[in-house]
């Protein structure tokens with residue numbers, strides 16, 4: 001039993017570390033690919049460019065996958081096709097983990113109840 005608990009604890013610790021790594025990798029990719037130039041350095045959105053922080057991961061991944069295929073719903077979104085083209089599945093997984101879990105000193109001040117869920121109405 002004690003051995004089992006040890007394994008369980010190790011597995012939980014490993015999973016937590018792994019998702020931290022994915023988050024950090026996503027953060028690096030977000031800045032490396034210049035996503036921050038339009039979507040903001042805190043993914044808060046700027047001007048016409050939508051906020052991406054704390055949005056549903058499945059939705060963000062779906063949008064990036066369709067942009068990568070060259071499909072956009074609006075002329076505005078066509079701007080994204082070039083930026084998504086070079087992203088691998090792992091890149092999309094990492095970037096959307098970073099965006100969905102996005103936290104910094106500023107946003108942590110807010111009540112988590114204000115997190116945005118859903119598809120953001122787009």
Ligand code: HEC
Nearest residue numbers: 033034035038049050060063076077079080083095120122
């Ligand atoms: C040159 C500006 C620009 C850059 C750079 C850019 N985007 Fe975008 N992004 C846009 C525009 C414009 C839209 C579409 C806005 C709309 O629907 O009106 C968009 C939409 C999106 C959406 C869909 C959001 C929604 O609500 O439909 C995601 C996800 C996204 N961008 C992620 C990224 C990621 C990740 C990167 C970096 C790889 C990136 N963007 C780089 C301009 C940009």
